Amino acid sequence: MGKRFPREELLAPGHRGCAGCGASILVRMALKAAGRDVIVVNSTGCLEVFTTPYPETAWRVPWIHTAFECGGAVASGIERAIKALKKRGKFKDRKITVMPIIGDGGTADIGFQALSGALERGHDIVYIMYDNEAYMNTGVQRSSATPLFASATTAPAGKRSKGEDRPKKDMAMIAAAHGIPYVATACISYPEDLMKKVKKACEIEGPAFIHVLQPCTVGWGYNPEDTIKIGRLAVETGFFPLYEIEHGEFRITYRPAKRKPLKEYIRMQKRYRHLTDEDIEILQKYVDERCKLLGLE
């Protein structure tokens, strides 16, 4: 019988990710799509910490840890080194993908400049932003990818605050503004869509940026078994639309038959539990406007 998904496991079990962690699900899928000829660049964050408790590693592909600020720069250097070695006859017929897999904090905040430089210089990399919408590894501090009204330890909901007071920074569109050949959004609850995008990103010459939403049981506050369900609701409500921009051409890759009310997504998560129905209405309007802009009814 034909197999739906490749069977090779390039992320070993025994890693220390929380039960139900969406980041490890993302990595399994991304590596199944990309195959063995990948070099992963990983800035500090949950993924780095839980996959490499020294002297152990869960990775079965080459992997390098970088400081927060320089994921994009390290990836650029590796890509140029491979190019130079190829000129000298090494790795002749191999297409080696340099794949930074870096959190929202490491991407949208602290590593932002290095990322922008790498995209602007046109390095042939596949940059995956794994987005759990806060600094999870250090205890759920807000990042610029934390969505409006979500509570975080540095933007706590309380008497005078509804949590985060700024909308989520739109990293996919910021990446697209660099004029790179491939940009996409993806979510772990849609494995075929995600894997197709990773494959495409590997094949395309030049920079590719994939923004992946990845529910986090600890930071978002839900039962581990609901990781996939919550990701699905993020997409079905239009909170996180799935699209790609290939050589400038925008295309929605998944269109919900009818968008679900945002409330269904919000009410499943403790980080939003302080919100009233009126607050959720404000968020709903915001989502509606964004969907309209993207051509999602």
Place this chain on the structure above:
Amino acid sequence: MVTIGAIIYEPGSTVRNKTGGWRTFRPILNTEKCIKCEICYIFCPEGAIYEDEEENFRINYDYCKGCLICSKECPTNAITRVREEK
């Protein structure tokens, strides 16, 4: 001993760390009910679901952390759950 550059020479060496002890609930996969849709396989955060020689899906309890995503997502309810007895 720390290696130069903190290089780790053994890929996938976390397999030494059996995470099965983390479980509160144990998922149980009923092969009779399984239609081999691969959904549990692709969503398991541990890669703890595998195919045996007969191409039946099984759960590796050495590593399964008991998140129950597989049980929740299985379209035929082939994966049930029981509390672990310690």
